[in-house]
Amino acid sequence: MIPLTSRRSKLASIVVLGPIILFVNLLVFAQDKVQLSVDISKPGPKVDRNIFGQFAEHLGYGVYEGIWVGPDSKIPNTRGIRNDVVAALKAIRVPNVRWPGGCFADEYHWRKGIGTRAVTLNPNWGGVVEPNTFGTHEFMDFIDQIGSQAYLSVNVGSGTPQEAAEWLEYLTAIQPTTLVKERAANGHPAPYKIPMLGIGNESWDCGGNMTPEYYLRQLTIYSRFVRNFDPAQQGKNQMLKIAVGPGGGEARWTEWTDTIMKAWQKRQWSWDMQGLSMHNYTVINWDNKFASVGFGEREYAQILKETLKMEDLVTKHSAIMDKYDPEKKISLVVDEWGSWYAPLPGSNPGFLVQQNSIRDAVLAALNLNIFARHADRVRGANIAQMINVLQAMIMTDKEKVVLSPTYHVFKMYVPFQDATFIPVTLNAGTYTNSDITLPRVDAIAAKDTSGKLWLSLTNVDPNNAVEIEVSLTGINANSATGETLTAPKVDSVNTFDAPNTVTPKPISAKIQGGKLTIKMEPKSVSVVSIS
Ligand code: AHR
Numbered sequence: 001m002i003p004l005t006s007r008r009s010k011l012a013s014i015v016v017l018g019p020i021i022l023f024v025n026l027l028v029f030a031q032d033k034v035q036l037s038v039d040i041s042k043p044g045p046k047v048d049r050n051i052f053g054q055f056a057e058h059l060g061y062g063v064y065e066g067i068w069v070g071p072d073s074k075i076p077n078t079r080g081i082r083n084d085v086v087a088a089l090k091a092i093r094v095p096n097v098r099w100p101g102g103c104f105a106d107e108y109h110w111r112k113g114i115g116t117r118a119v120t121l122n123p124n125w126g127g128v129v130e131p132n133t134f135g136t137h138e139f140m141d142f143i144d145q146i147g148s149q150a151y152l153s154v155n156v157g158s159g160t161p162q163e164a165a166e167w168l169e170y171l172t173a174i175q176p177t178t179l180v181k182e183r184a185a186n187g188h189p190a191p192y193k194i195p196m197l198g199i200g201n202e203s204w205d206c207g208g209n210m211t212p213e214y215y216l217r218q219l220t221i222y223s224r225f226v227r228n229f230d231p232a233q234q235g236k237n238q239m240l241k242i243a244v245g246p247g248g249g250e251a252r253w254t255e256w257t258d259t260i261m262k263a264w265q266k267r268q269w270s271w272d273m274q275g276l277s278m279h280n281y282t283v284i285n286w287d288n289k290f291a292s293v294g295f296g297e298r299e300y301a302q303i304l305k306e307t308l309k310m311e312d313l314v315t316k317h318s319a320i321m322d323k324y325d326p327e328k329k330i331s332l333v334v335d336e337w338g339s340w341y342a343p344l345p346g347s348n349p350g351f352l353v354q355q356n357s358i359r360d361a362v363l364a365a366l367n368l369n370i371f372a373r374h375a376d377r378v379r380g381a382n383i384a385q386m387i388n389v390l391q392a393m394i395m396t397d398k399e400k401v402v403l404s405p406t407y408h409v410f411k412m413y414v415p416f417q418d419a420t421f422i423p424v425t426l427n428a429g430t431y432t433n434s435d436i437t438l439p440r441v442d443a444i445a446a447k448d449t450s451g452k453l454w455l456s457l458t459n460v461d462p463n464n465a466v467e468i469e470v471s472l473t474g475i476n477a478n479s480a481t482g483e484t485l486t487a488p489k490v491d492s493v494n495t496f497d498a499p500n501t502v503t504p505k506p507i508s509a510k511i512q513g514g515k516l517t518i519k520m521e522p523k524s525v526s527v528v529s530i531s
Helices: 004-032 083-091 103-107 136-146 161-172 178-185 212-225 251-265 297-307 309-324 358-373 405-412
Strands: 034-039 053-055 097-099 120-122 128-130 150-154 196-199 240-243 275-282 331-339 378-384 394-397 400-403 420-422 424-426 430-433 436-439 441-447 453-459 466-473 480-485 505-512 515-520 524-530
Touching (some): 150 161, 161 212, 212 240, 275 378, 297 358, 297 436, 358 441, 505 524
Parallel strands (some): 053 378, 097 150, 196 240
Antiparallel strands (some): 120 128, 480 505
């Protein structure tokens, strides 16, 4: 029992300390408020819509079941392509789809996927049978149905320049050659549009384990002979040839970028390229990958720390490219990126099946923001992969379909496609988990093609909401509306039974005296438009 005198002095100290505690609290809150300044009068480069590209490899259920169910399936489809998936993809305005791989591309022989199909193997991914029922025409039909464009990867590893050149003749030529007649007999008399062409895939590894010099020789040969033959796809509509680029930041990869870019600078008329690819997955230990479900805050922080390495990688390889291409003619195309976790228990390990949580949504936003901030050089990116594989947009199980948290980020970011980047200044604050300290908030701004200003705001902190105060210069802001994506737990996911656990909700913002105030929920991604 506390003696009366002590009780009294305790009461007195509460009375005296009360205002001090309140003051300290206010101070902490004031410091906690994140300040963001946006000056619309200082526009940056265009955020190329192609940074929102997708990747669909013949891998696990990525193509078969994910896209292709065949015309006789009970699953509603159009010419064999599932309607639910098409509708979902149309809504995120997929600018391009990279196909048929990945490692698969360097073992793909296009003739097996037209006319009478050859049943082959997929040795890279589970050693399963490849029926080739989804081939060139089915892929082109698919991208047409979703309103996208083709980014084909030609086989450099086990194919020949002739095989690749003939594929391009089959696809794009207009004169009545035997191949063009064959294309017409297979249902497509008009040439196909092929705006992007990858020359090999990871040629330093699964694509043939080549040295930079050996690959360079292949690149110059393929670039010379693998042409787009359609006169309408020349000049400003020219097909972009994308060379294999680095897969990391170590010496081996900087040497790779240096070798290719140096040769490009000294190129002769007979070869050229317009892009250099880069692959970078968010994975901490390849031999003991993190789980995609059932993890805690520590793993959340570790993965987000790892994913932010993309910034250094892009900066490092852009700097090498700047040396040989100061005019930034060559795009850096990050055509494989995303989280790579351990296969879900019970799944075929060769099928790369993982879940997708709010952690992946935050990860996606952080990476898209990095690409947007490097819009002067990064003009393409393809998340791996579109359906049922790695950091997917969509998961299917026979007739069932569920949209992932990452899908919602891509949908919220649609207004950033081809928008003009607006630089921002931000006092991000920090989020700390034990020895990991990360910027607490990330933000980008852009002006869309109709002149509307958009902000994307990410609160990395999984425990605390953040109030953000946005000062706007060059715009008379009257209203702000938007959506926010958050979830109850760091490992919250959408499932077939509970598909809306992580789904965007409307967000309210206050505008007063030209300043916008928004409360960002913990572990959230918000996109707002200001008018
Ligand atoms: O996306 C899965 C694989 O990762 C791709 O096939 C390959 O290019 C990369 O190593």
